Amino acid sequence: MDALGDDETLLFVNFPNRTFHKRQEATRSLLLAWERQQQEERRQAEQRRAREQRVQHQVARCLAAYAPRGSRGPGTAQRKLEELRRKERQRFAEYQAELQGIQHRVQARPYLFQQAMQANARLTVTRRFSQVLSALGLNEEQLLAEEDMRNTEGTSRKSRSHRSVGERKEHSSQDPPRTEPTSGQPDRRSTPSPTWEASRLDNN
Incomplete structure (x- = not known):
């Protein structure tokens, strides 16, 4: 009986059941999926680096083409790139300021x-x-x-x-100024001349 039990145990160990196979298949599937994910991430990282390098080369080539002849040198492209980055940061700051202004106006409205x-x-x-x-x-x-x-x-x-005040001012400005007799010049209307008196006596 003991020999028969040992043989059954040996058969059970050497011939795994269906659950063991399913567990192995699941583990193998997970490992394959993880490997595929790692390969995809590495491939995307390589493509990203290659794309960044192409863009940098294109920017440097364009800057070198538009740069003056006397200013072309090894550091010119780098300076131009830094200038472009500075302008981009400035535009971003202006955009942020404008966005904050819009938010303040929206918050101020009821x-x-x-x-x-x-x-x-x-x-x-x-x-x-x-x-x-x-x-x-x-x-x-x-x-x-x-x-x-x-x-x-x-x-x-x-x-x-x-309008009436304006008309009165206009009339007053058009009237000639009235001169008053001075002490040195006698009034001719009040004092008759001697010739006029003599002719009057002759007529009488």
Whole structure:
């Protein structure tokens, strides 16, 4: 009996069951998937490095082509690249500042419910004002028309007064100046001349 039990144990060890095979297949599949993922990541990294190198070579070639003849040298492309990077950083800073300004303006504006509350408050005040006017027997449109008429009359009256003042100033400037007699020159209207007196006596 012991020999038979040892043979069964040996057979069980040498011939694994179905669960063992499934576990091995799952482990092998995971290892293959991990290897494929690692290979894909390495391939993408190599492609990225190759693409960056191509872009750098193209930028350096373009800068060398557009650079003046006297300024072409080993450090010119690097300086141009640094200048382009500086300008790019400056544009990014300006973009960030503009974005912050937009955010500040948006935050300063009232929310939609606040706008709705303000609109409702204005409507309530307008409705209450109309109710008070109707209770007093007044017409809002008539009051507005009378107010416009008074404003128009006041404006026309002011324009007429300004025009009359201007006309008076113009007439006063056109009148000749009146001269008063001085002490050294006697008034001819008050003192008759001697020849006129003599002719008057002869006629009498």
